[in-house]
Amino acid sequence: MRNSIAIAKKELNIYFATPIAYVMFTLFVLIGSYFFWSLVGRYEQFSLMYMRVNSPEMMNRLNFQDAIFGPLFGNLAVILIFLIPLLTMRLIAEEKSSRTIELLYTSPLAPRDIVFGKFLGALFVVTCALLLTLIYPGIVQLIARDTAGVEWRTVLLGYLGIWLLGAAYLALGMFFSALTDSQAIAALLGFVLALLTWIIGWAAGQAEGTAREIVSYLAATGHLEAFGRGTLELKDIIYFLTLIILGLFATHRAVEAHRWS
Amino acid sequence: MIEVSRLVKSYRDLKAVNDVTFKVEKGEILGFLGPNGAGKTTTMRIITGVLPPTSGTAKVAGFDVFESPMEVKRRIGYLPETPPVYTDMTVRAYLRFVAEIKGVPRKQRESEVDRVALRTNSDKFVQRVIGNLSKGQRQRVGLAQALLGDPEVLILDEPTVGLDPAQIIEVRELIKSLAGKHTIVLSTHILPEVVATCQRVVMLAQGKVVADDTLAGLQKAHAGAATADGGMGPAPSLEEIFLKLTSV
Numbered sequence: 424m425r426n427s428i429a430i431a432k433k434e435l436n437i438y439f440a441t442p443i444a445y446v447m448f449t450l451f452v453l454i455g456s457y458f459f460w461s462l463v464g465r466y467e468q469f470s471l472m473y474m475r476v477n478s479p480e481m482m483n484r485l486n487f488q489d490a491i492f493g494p495l496f497g498n499l500a501v502i503l504i505f506l507i508p509l510l511t512m513r514l515i516a517e518e519k520s521s522r523t524i525e526l527l528y529t530s531p532l533a534p535r536d537i538v539f540g541k542f543l544g545a546l547f548v549v550t551c552a553l554l555l556t557l558i559y560p561g562i563v564q565l566i567a568r569d570t571a572g573v574e575w576r577t578v579l580l581g582y583l584g585i586w587l588l589g590a591a592y593l594a595l596g597m598f599f600s601a602l603t604d605s606q607a608i609a610a611l612l613g614f615v616l617a618l619l620t621w622i623i624g625w626a627a628g629q630a631e632g633t634a635r636e637i638v639s640y641l642a643a644t645g646h647l648e649a650f651g652r653g654t655l656e657l658k659d660i661i662y663f664l665t666l667i668i669l670g671l672f673a674t675h676r677a678v679e680a681h682r683w684s
Numbered sequence: 685m686i687e688v689s690r691l692v693k694s695y696r697d698l699k700a701v702n703d704v705t706f707k708v709e710k711g712e713i714l715g716f717l718g719p720n721g722a723g724k725t726t727t728m729r730i731i732t733g734v735l736p737p738t739s740g741t742a743k744v745a746g747f748d749v750f751e752s753p754m755e756v757k758r759r760i761g762y763l764p765e766t767p768p769v770y771t772d773m774t775v776r777a778y779l780r781f782v783a784e785i786k787g788v789p790r791k792q793r794e795s796e797v798d799r800v801a802l803r804t805n806s807d808k809f810v811q812r813v814i815g816n817l818s819k820g821q822r823q824r825v826g827l828a829q830a831l832l833g834d835p836e837v838l839i840l841d842e843p844t845v846g847l848d849p850a851q852i853i854e855v856r857e858l859i860k861s862l863a864g865k866h867t868i869v870l871s872t873h874i875l876p877e878v879v880a881t882c883q884r885v886v887m888l889a890q891g892k893v894v895a896d897d898t899l900a901g902l903q904k905a906h907a908g909a910a911t912a913d914g915g916m917g918p919a920p921s922l923e924e925i926f927l928k929l930t931s932v
Contacts, residue, residue: 429784433770436781440772440813526768526829529732530785531757683736 430540451552458498504617511596512610519604549589577653584650587663594670601677685710685867691740700726702891715882716871722888761835767826771815786833800828819846889930
């Protein structure tokens, strides 16, 4: 663990010494803010409309969670599909192409220290990016303080879901970085796989029976939505943890295999 | 201190290292010579645990590189052909990181970083980003990195490449001053370097050991024809011996 933290600190040093972390934060918040702004606009439209038709029943059903944060988390997750490969592509491919990996191999480090340390470093950047977006529920809380306000428990569960999704994309993206010494290829493969966990959900709509269940379990969308609704179920947690462990394990194997080639 | 025995590394049909055996005693500086592609770097990579051998063993301080890699890695400082530096980090941040993964205790890290920076004359540019350094400066940072934690064994793959003549002399002096306390394997193409620093020479050609002797021993063995009065012939230069042994 001590070694992993040393590696994680080194990765952070590089993320923050280069523009990578700042570009990630800027893009994430910029695009996230656009989505938030348009969702708030939509919320406003609906509430005006319901007021005009004088429908207290509809008005009651309108809440921040379903109208703003649920869709917002979906949108943030889509941004992660694009941005996480930017973080993971360099993790191992760069060490290979610049030959710094020899330093790691000749130091008293186990491959798992290297893999886990790199994962932790990148996860810290993703965590920071997500923390920045806490301004959105913060703004809603400020404006709506005389109503019921934000359901923080549900919002935080949504954050947990998207954080787990980010961690899964990181672990899988790092695997591709371990397979090649080209950062471009690592980024592209990481992006395609992340996208796949998303579009496979659309395929579920066409399938039937058991196939449908399997396909929709494999898609990230349903699991993320469960968190967004504020339900915490074991099957959703297991889904993300499986992807994370699978990614880390595959990366570990790829790093070991690289030394034997 | 280092025992390499019947080492073989093959890539498909190509034997990069073919049955290499040699020993390095404690405190000795061994000159590791050979033309490009002779298998020097591959052998060094096996000793440092970067590559596994196809067969044969390598031992450092009595530990087998393959069976107890951690024990070996704790005792080795390695400067590969390309200095393994992160171009986006400052020299100080980089050396701190290496000290940390080499297991230098937290309290000693700063002073250890200062020590190796001073030792390699890198102390003037420790605050600079490595990407902005000259080739010679990077080489010195690479050397500083290998010295961190004061390892018993130093494996240096062409440490003077890219340095200017004054720096080459500095590095040679540095290496000489490390002898005795450290065991050093120094790979190089520059023959005067060997004459200036090494006590013993192992020469490789096409993956095989073609010479393993002291400098004086080599000269004696390859001396020209005896003169008429029964004395020794003219002592050949290392260059002549090198060309003779490595040409095929």
